Amino acid sequence: METLDLSVVDWSRAQFAMTAMDHWIFVPLTLSLGFIMALMETMYYRTGKTEWKIMTKFWMRLFGINFAVGVAGGLILEFQFGTNWSNYSWLVGDIFGAPLAIEGIMAFFLESTFFVIMFFGWNKVSKGFHLAATWLTWFGATLSSLWILVANAWMQYPTGTTFNSDTVRSEMTDFWAVLFSPMAMNKFFHTVTSSWIVGAAFVIGVSAWYLMKNRNIEFAHKSIKIAAGFGLLGIILALYSGDGSAYQVAQKQPMKLAAMEGLYQGNNGEGLVAVGILNPAKKEYNDSTNPFLMKITLPKLLSFLAYRDFNAYVPGVKDLLDGGYLETKPDGQTVKPVTTNEKIVFGQMAQNALKGYKIAKKTHNDSLAAVNKAIFAATSPYYGYGYVKDKKQLIPNIPLTFYSFRFMVVFGGFFLLYFIFILYIKRRIENMKWLQIVAIWAIPLAYLTSFSGWIVAEVGRQPWAIQDLLPTFAAVSDVPVGSIQATFTIFAVMFIVLFVAIVSIMVKEIRKGPEHIQ
Amino acid sequence: MDYAFYQEYWWLLVSLLGAILVFLFFVQGGQSLLYTIGKTEDERSLLVNSIGKKWEFTFTTLVTFGGAFFASFPLFYSTSFGGAYWPWMIILICFVLQAVSYEFRKKEGNILGHKTYEAFLLFNGFVGLLLFGTAVGTFFTGSEFIVNKENIYQPMMPVISQWQNPLHGLEAAFNVRNLLLGFSIFFLARVLGSLYFISNIHNPDINKRSRKQVLINAIFFLVCFLTFFIWTLASKGFAVKPETGEVYMQNAKYLHNFIEMPIIGIAMLLGVVSLLYGIGIGIFCPKSAKGIWFAGVGTVLAVLSLLLILGYNNTAFYPSVTDLQSSLTIRNSSSSYFTLKVMSVVSLCIPFVLAYIFYAWRMMDKKQIDMKDLESKQNPQY
Known part of the structure; x- marks a missing residue:
C-alpha cells in the first residue's frame, strides 16, 4: 500500500511557517502605523498646520514601503493552503475558505483602493476625502485581519461545524458561531492591539534616532507623544486580551497550556512559572526526570488564570495523555475526561x-x-x-512554546513600563542618550515579542492543523518532497533578499528624513 | 433557491472575477512592453507610474479570485493547486516579485538596482501571463489527476486528490491548445496595456509607439485566439450526464453550449465586437483615448462567456483525462448549501465595492499624466 512520505509534511510545515513569519514582519506595522498616520492626518485636517502634513507623509512613505511586501507574502500564504495543504483545503474549505473570500471582497479592495488615493492622491482629491481614504486604508487592513484571524481561530477551536458523513467533509452549520467564537474574538483583539505596540515602538525608535542625531527635534517629539499614547493603549488592551486568550487556551487546548508552562504532572492550585530553565535531559513525557533545572513560580496563579479558581486542577502533558485525573468544568462539576x-x-x-x-x-x-x-x-x-499512531505525536515542541511564552510575557511587561516611562519623561528624552538607545533597540524587540506570540499559538497547537479533526500529517498535498524543498529554497532566498532590500530602503528613507517632503 | 442555483451563482461570480482579472492583466501586459514602448529612462518611469497606480487592483483581484474559488469550489482549490504545483508556484513567485518592484524600483538603497526590478516586472509580464493562460487552457483540454474522496479514511495515505503526471502541472505547457490560450492572454494583455497607456499618458512618442503595439499585438492575439477558439469549438468536450453525474466525451461540446445557452453566445459575440472596436480605436483613431474602455468591456464579456460555458450546461469545468469520472463539475466540487448561501449574502456588497473602485479610479485618472508629474513633489513617485 502506498504511504505518505512524512518528510513531505515536515517540508510543507517549514515552508508554511517561513512564509507566515515573513508575512508577519510586515503586517503589524501596517495595522499600527496606519492608525498613527491617520491620527496625524486628522490633526492636519483640523489644524491645517503643515508640520502635521509633513509628519503624516513621512510615516506614510515608510508605510508604503512596508505595505507592498506584506501584500506579496499574503498571496503566497493564501495559495499555499491549496498547493501544500490540499487535503485540508477540501476537507474544510467550506468553513475556512469563506472568511478568506469575505476578506477579499470586504477588506482587500477597501485597503488597496484607498491606499492608492492615500498614497498618490494628495493634490488630486479634497482634504476631507483624502483623510477618509487614510482611515479607510487602516480600517480595511484591520478588517482583513479580523477575517483571517476568524479563520485561524476556527482551526484552533472548530466550532459551528459538523462532519457530514455523506459528503465526507466538515461543513459549516452556524456562521455566527464561527465569526463570534470566543477564540476568534480574543485572537482578533489580542493580535491587533499587540500589533499597535510594534508600530508605536517603531515610531518612537526612529524618532529617538533623530533626537540622538540632534535633528528634526520637534517632529520627533510630536511623533513620540502620539506613538507612546497609542502604544500604551495597545499594551493595556493586549494584556487584557492576552489573559482572555490564555483562558480560552486552557479550556479549548489544554495541551498547548501544558506546553506553555512545561507542565508534565498537573496539580490543584498550580503555580505560574515566572522564570524557569527546562531540563534538556527530560526525554519522555512519563519518565521521572524533573522537567526543570530551576524555576520560580507564582503560587496558584496558573490555576486562577486558567480556570478562575485558585485551587483548580491544571492537567499536565502526562495527565492529558494518560488520564487519571478529574477535570473541572466551567459549571464547577468534576468529570473524568476521555483519555x-x-x-x-x-x-x-x-x-x-x-x-x-x-x-x-x-x-x-x-x-x-x-x-x-x-x-x-x-x-x-x-x-x-x-x-495518530503514537500518542507522543500529540505533544507539541515544549521548549519552543515554553520559552516563547516567557519571552512574550516578559517583554509585554517591559513595553507597558516603557510606554508609561516615555509618556512620563516627555521632552526630557532629548537629553537621555541611554533611553534613545533603548528606544532604537525596542524596535526589533517589539517584533520579536510579536513573533513569540505567534510561535506560542502555532507551535503549541501541533500536531493539529484543525484541533482534534485533522493533524498536519493528514492535511498535506501529495507533492514530491524535492519540489517542496525547491520552492522552500526559492522562497527563502527571495524573502531574505527582499528583507535586506526593505531594511536598506527604510534606513535610507529615515536618514533622508522628513526635510525633503513637501 | 436551491443548491443548484447557488452553485451556478457562484460559478458566475468566480467567472466574473476571472474575467475582470484578465482585463486587469493590462498591468502585466504594460509591464511586458516596458522596454518596447519606453525608450528612455524617463519614458520607462512614466510607464511604470501609469500602471503602477493600478497594479494593486490586479493583485487584489487575483487574491479575491483565489479566495472565492477556495470558498465556493474547494475541491478545485485542492486538486489544481495541490496537483499542478509548479505552474501555480511560479505564478506566485512572479507576482511577489511584481508587488515589490513598483515600490522598490527607484528607491535609494534597493540593493538590486532599478534594472533588476524592471526585469522582475518583465518576468511577471511574460511568464506570469503565459503560465496563467496555459493553466486556464487545461480547463478545456483536461489534466492528469485522480480524485478519491474516500481516501480521507485511509490513515496511511489520506490525500484525496492525486496528480498523475510527475511534472506536476508543467506538462500543460506541452499542449499546443493550452499554449495558444496562454499566448492569447499574453497578447491580449499587451493590447490592453498599450490602450491603457494611450488613455493615461500624455506623451506623443509613447502614444505613437503604443498605437503601433496595439496593432502588432492585436494581430498575434487574433491568430492565437481564433485558432484556439475554433479548435475548441470543434473538439470533443467534457460533458456530464445530469442524472448520474457520469462524465463522457461529447463532440463539439463547447459549440453546443453556446448554441444551447444563446445568451452566453450573444455575450461572447458582443464581447468580441466590443474588443475589436476598442482595438480599432487604438489603431485608427489617433485622437481618441477611449479604446481601453471598449476593449476592457469586451474582454470581460468574452472571458466571462468562455468561463461560463465551462461550468454550465452539464459540463466538467476541470476535467481529468486520466480518469474521466474524477473530473470536477460545479456540482461535485462545491461547498455546502449553507456556505454558498452565507457567501451569497456577503456577495451582495460586491456592487458597492465595484462602485467605490470605479469612483476612486475616476478620481485618480481624471487627468492624463506626463513628464511633469514625475517631478511633482506633492506625491511620491514609483
Whole structure:
C-alpha cells in the first residue's frame, strides 16, 4: 500500500511557517502605523498646520514601503493552503475558505483602493476625502485581519461545524458561531492591539534616532507623544486580551497550556512559572526526570488564570495523555475526561464507521448504513485521532512554546513600563542618550515579542492543523518532497533578499528624513 | 433557491472575477512592453507610474479570485493547486516579485538596482501571463489527476486528490491548445496595456509607439485566439450526464453550449465586437483615448462567456483525462448549501465595492499624466 512520505509534511510545515513569519514582519506595522498616520492626518485636517502634513507623509512613505511586501507574502500564504495543504483545503474549505473570500471582497479592495488615493492622491482629491481614504486604508487592513484571524481561530477551536458523513467533509452549520467564537474574538483583539505596540515602538525608535542625531527635534517629539499614547493603549488592551486568550487556551487546548508552562504532572492550585530553565535531559513525557533545572513560580496563579479558581486542577502533558485525573468544568462539576488512548480508539472507530457507511450506502444496505452513521455521529468529535499512531505525536515542541511564552510575557511587561516611562519623561528624552538607545533597540524587540506570540499559538497547537479533526500529517498535498524543498529554497532566498532590500530602503528613507517632503 | 442555483451563482461570480482579472492583466501586459514602448529612462518611469497606480487592483483581484474559488469550489482549490504545483508556484513567485518592484524600483538603497526590478516586472509580464493562460487552457483540454474522496479514511495515505503526471502541472505547457490560450492572454494583455497607456499618458512618442503595439499585438492575439477558439469549438468536450453525474466525451461540446445557452453566445459575440472596436480605436483613431474602455468591456464579456460555458450546461469545468469520472463539475466540487448561501449574502456588497473602485479610479485618472508629474513633489513617485 502506498504511504505518505512524512518528510513531505515536515517540508510543507517549514515552508508554511517561513512564509507566515515573513508575512508577519510586515503586517503589524501596517495595522499600527496606519492608525498613527491617520491620527496625524486628522490633526492636519483640523489644524491645517503643515508640520502635521509633513509628519503624516513621512510615516506614510515608510508605510508604503512596508505595505507592498506584506501584500506579496499574503498571496503566497493564501495559495499555499491549496498547493501544500490540499487535503485540508477540501476537507474544510467550506468553513475556512469563506472568511478568506469575505476578506477579499470586504477588506482587500477597501485597503488597496484607498491606499492608492492615500498614497498618490494628495493634490488630486479634497482634504476631507483624502483623510477618509487614510482611515479607510487602516480600517480595511484591520478588517482583513479580523477575517483571517476568524479563520485561524476556527482551526484552533472548530466550532459551528459538523462532519457530514455523506459528503465526507466538515461543513459549516452556524456562521455566527464561527465569526463570534470566543477564540476568534480574543485572537482578533489580542493580535491587533499587540500589533499597535510594534508600530508605536517603531515610531518612537526612529524618532529617538533623530533626537540622538540632534535633528528634526520637534517632529520627533510630536511623533513620540502620539506613538507612546497609542502604544500604551495597545499594551493595556493586549494584556487584557492576552489573559482572555490564555483562558480560552486552557479550556479549548489544554495541551498547548501544558506546553506553555512545561507542565508534565498537573496539580490543584498550580503555580505560574515566572522564570524557569527546562531540563534538556527530560526525554519522555512519563519518565521521572524533573522537567526543570530551576524555576520560580507564582503560587496558584496558573490555576486562577486558567480556570478562575485558585485551587483548580491544571492537567499536565502526562495527565492529558494518560488520564487519571478529574477535570473541572466551567459549571464547577468534576468529570473524568476521555483519555488519549480512548480518543485514538474513537478516532479509528469514526474512520471505520465512515468507511462502513459509504460501503453500506453503495450496496443499499440501509440498516448497516444507519448503524455506521450512528457510530460515526458519536465518535466524529475525535475523528482526527484516528490518524495518530503514537500518542507522543500529540505533544507539541515544549521548549519552543515554553520559552516563547516567557519571552512574550516578559517583554509585554517591559513595553507597558516603557510606554508609561516615555509618556512620563516627555521632552526630557532629548537629553537621555541611554533611553534613545533603548528606544532604537525596542524596535526589533517589539517584533520579536510579536513573533513569540505567534510561535506560542502555532507551535503549541501541533500536531493539529484543525484541533482534534485533522493533524498536519493528514492535511498535506501529495507533492514530491524535492519540489517542496525547491520552492522552500526559492522562497527563502527571495524573502531574505527582499528583507535586506526593505531594511536598506527604510534606513535610507529615515536618514533622508522628513526635510525633503513637501 | 436551491443548491443548484447557488452553485451556478457562484460559478458566475468566480467567472466574473476571472474575467475582470484578465482585463486587469493590462498591468502585466504594460509591464511586458516596458522596454518596447519606453525608450528612455524617463519614458520607462512614466510607464511604470501609469500602471503602477493600478497594479494593486490586479493583485487584489487575483487574491479575491483565489479566495472565492477556495470558498465556493474547494475541491478545485485542492486538486489544481495541490496537483499542478509548479505552474501555480511560479505564478506566485512572479507576482511577489511584481508587488515589490513598483515600490522598490527607484528607491535609494534597493540593493538590486532599478534594472533588476524592471526585469522582475518583465518576468511577471511574460511568464506570469503565459503560465496563467496555459493553466486556464487545461480547463478545456483536461489534466492528469485522480480524485478519491474516500481516501480521507485511509490513515496511511489520506490525500484525496492525486496528480498523475510527475511534472506536476508543467506538462500543460506541452499542449499546443493550452499554449495558444496562454499566448492569447499574453497578447491580449499587451493590447490592453498599450490602450491603457494611450488613455493615461500624455506623451506623443509613447502614444505613437503604443498605437503601433496595439496593432502588432492585436494581430498575434487574433491568430492565437481564433485558432484556439475554433479548435475548441470543434473538439470533443467534457460533458456530464445530469442524472448520474457520469462524465463522457461529447463532440463539439463547447459549440453546443453556446448554441444551447444563446445568451452566453450573444455575450461572447458582443464581447468580441466590443474588443475589436476598442482595438480599432487604438489603431485608427489617433485622437481618441477611449479604446481601453471598449476593449476592457469586451474582454470581460468574452472571458466571462468562455468561463461560463465551462461550468454550465452539464459540463466538467476541470476535467481529468486520466480518469474521466474524477473530473470536477460545479456540482461535485462545491461547498455546502449553507456556505454558498452565507457567501451569497456577503456577495451582495460586491456592487458597492465595484462602485467605490470605479469612483476612486475616476478620481485618480481624471487627468492624463506626463513628464511633469514625475517631478511633482506633492506625491511620491514609483
